[in-house]
Amino acid sequence: MDNFIVSARKYRPATFETVVGQQHITNTLKNAIKNNQLAQAFLFCGPRGVGKTTCARILAKTINCTNLKPNGEACGECASCKAFENGNSFNVHELDAASNNSVDDIRSLIEQVRIPPQAARYKVYIIDEVHMLSQAAFNAFLKTLEEPPHYAIFILATTEKHKILPTILSRCQIFDFNRIRVEDTANHLASIAGKESIGYEPDGLHIIAQKADGGLRDALSMFDQIVSFSGGKVTYRSVIDNLNILDYDYYFNITESLLKEDTAKVLLFFDEILSRGFDGAHFIAGLSEHFRNLLVGKDQSTLKLLEVSEGIKTKYLQQSQQASVSFLLSAMNIANQCDISYKLSKNQRLQVELALLKMCHLPSVFNLATTPLTVTSATDGD
Structure with a gap:
């Protein structure tokens, strides 16, 4: 039996075009790539499950693509795109600051920054949950963030912007992600149901979207749960019963x-x-x-x-x-x-x-x- 892949991973957007509900951000990033006006550091802020890390990964893949499409999207076929999609790119580094938040972890990252990229234009460092870094780690990171090598780009993601030092904020280009609208979430769930040949009632998908409160990842988790509960048909009644919602x-x-x-x-x-x-x-x-x-x-x-x-x-x-x-x-x-x-x-x-x-x-x-x-x-x- 094939391993089950949750919808949040299976249908994670791979291009800016497929990101749900964040057009103001994806359009800005595409234009920055096309016009060659990339900042050295980005800060993606917003609630959980709205696409911060996804956009960071798409940006990392796109800026190193050797055969960009006319609309500013990555081709998905060049060596750099393939290496990224297979998870073995030497030019994209991800750090989870929730579990690697000490000053030693940041010093190790700074040491890596000194090594230039291999067969690519940029080295991209994605730091998730950056607000979890310790005070000492933030201070150690400041100088590198202000004057990084020309090939280094930092993408920081956080759910709690207010916890980040003003000195870090002033060195970043800040993007605020919106909660995803109920209508957008319901439409996205409907498209996934269509691809998976799952029957659904629009009222049922709307309830899931409302319960998710703007987080697409939460909506997809609930969607998977209800598909399992109802045996492959997402009805209004099955959603109400499974999520314990008042009719x-x-x-x-x-x-x-x-x-x-x-x-x-x-x-x-x-x-x-x-x-x-x-x-x-x-x-x-x-x-x-x-x-x-x-x-x-x-x-x-x-x-x-x-x-x-x-x-x-x-x-x-x-x-x-x-x-x-x-x-x-x-x-x-x-x-x-x-x-x-x-x-x-x-x-x-x-x-x-x-x-x-x-x-x-x-x-x-x-x-x-x-x-x-x-x-x-x-x-x-x-």
């Missing part, structure tokens, strides 16, 4: 009951949610998000802020017409107060139930406020 339907049904002032139904829904093992804080945070989405769905200009699939978006648009802005704002405020006091409460279930009951009576309060008062005057009868 959108619960929030839609609860909101409908709140608008009808059906207190019994609301409390029964909440009891069902608790019996499925969900935490009250998790539920109330999700309900706040639901009200926010309904508020966003009320205006055509804010619809783009709804990061959900088309099927769910239609449901939001329908329910947003039923709920008034006053109700949604007041309900969000109640949910927010409940969220704040939840952890301090000794009876946490009661906190959520009390919040739901308050929301249930909001329509009556608004009706009462808008009903004009009729004044009856008493007259003496003669």
